[in-house]
Amino acid sequence: MNSKLPDAEALLDHLVKSIQQDLDKDYALVGIRTGGVWLAERLYQKLAITKPLGILDVSFYRDDFDKVGLRAQIKRSEIPFDVNDAHILLVDDVLQTGRTTRAAINELFDYGRPASISLATLIDRDGRELPIAAQYVGAKLVLPSQQKVALKCAADGKLSLRVCDKSQTND
């Protein structure tokens, strides 16, 4: 089943190249926990970014709180730069419904008024429920609705993708 999945490291290189073409924007990177942070850390190493890396945990902004309550593991969001007038590049591992991105945008606006927000994602898969699109995409993917694609991060920082049934995941 994993054979048709693209290689995460190759997609990362592709993302780096496409973001590099726009680096005149002086992007500030913000990774969305957890997979987006791994990806953002790798992008941060490879790109000439001047502002420190930001991290968002969007748990307090999710729209499914009334259904599922608080997530088990919440960590604090860290935005170590002034959001006002910054060009922010949100980074997430997988873009599907767009609801996580919506939550992240809302949270960012509680830190200030950015000049712009763009989105980079390793996997842009089908199933959008909101009018949200990524500017930088590693690969597009169509999967059966009961399956999900997740990013894994090895101890040495190497990224890989895997597909699993939604019922088997615990996040």
Place this chain on the structure above:
Amino acid sequence: MINRNPQLNKNRVLQHLLTTEGLPAAILLKILDTAESFVGVTERDVKKVPLLRGKSIVNLFFEPSTRTRTTFEIAAKRLSADVINLNIAVSAQTKGETLLDTVDNLSAMNADMFVVRHAQSGAAHLIANHVQSDIHVINAGDGRHAHPTQALLDMFTIRRYKREFHNLRVAIVGDILHSRVARSQIHALTTLGVPEVRVIAPKTLLPSMVERLGVHVYHDMSAGLKDVDVLMMLRLQNERMQTASLPSSEEYFKYYGLTPDKLSLARPDAIVMHPGPMNRGVEIDSVVADGKQSVILPQVTFGIAVRMAVMSILAGNQV
């Protein structure tokens, strides 16, 4: 039937917060971890998250309190909930009935959560056993019984400054007998693995058989403070002098007031805590209260984040 521990629902998650007694360490730690994220929120320009938008939280205070009520109110507002403050003075005779009638009326107005302070031990339990299963109750202090959010914010403060619980020596000093704060602190400290909890008080201010809670008893403050990492001072209520538990506040200060001299017996990096409001010159010297080992004001700040954590965890736990 009265449910003896209605805090946990049938999924074994927190439905109400009534006491720290009997709560597993995992639940206490989840509250502390969630509060850590809320500290981040309270440091931003916009100190609000949309989590409890549309929820109504009723502060039901049958006993006067400014600080605790205010911190619950700020916590609820920072979660975007609507807050209704009710300060109700009740006569002793009508308490039981009035209490549940009041709760029924407020429930009929679609309250989602009650924050309850009451002079009678067990009041919050009574309400928790009475309300519908989609309503949550937080005990903000009941009689001499419990004050769990105070104990949790104390645990949060200790972890912030000392990182770990398992290597600490903690002393609780003062009126243990009448203190709901002390009881909640002892249960939380023990559950979180603090190996040595000491209580320091005159015999008249200690409950009988307090050792059963797993604490070491000291009547001499100098001996009790030796090498402790954390000092948790308690407020001495003035009415204790009238009921002859103590000769005078001067006498109390001489033996149990925290002065720089007595503090020097603790470890040099020991922190000094107090749940407030303080009686300067009775249980604590101003020099210590305002000194560099004092974490009394950070406790207040952390208290808001901890109450935000408790409210959001409860609100998210539906049967």
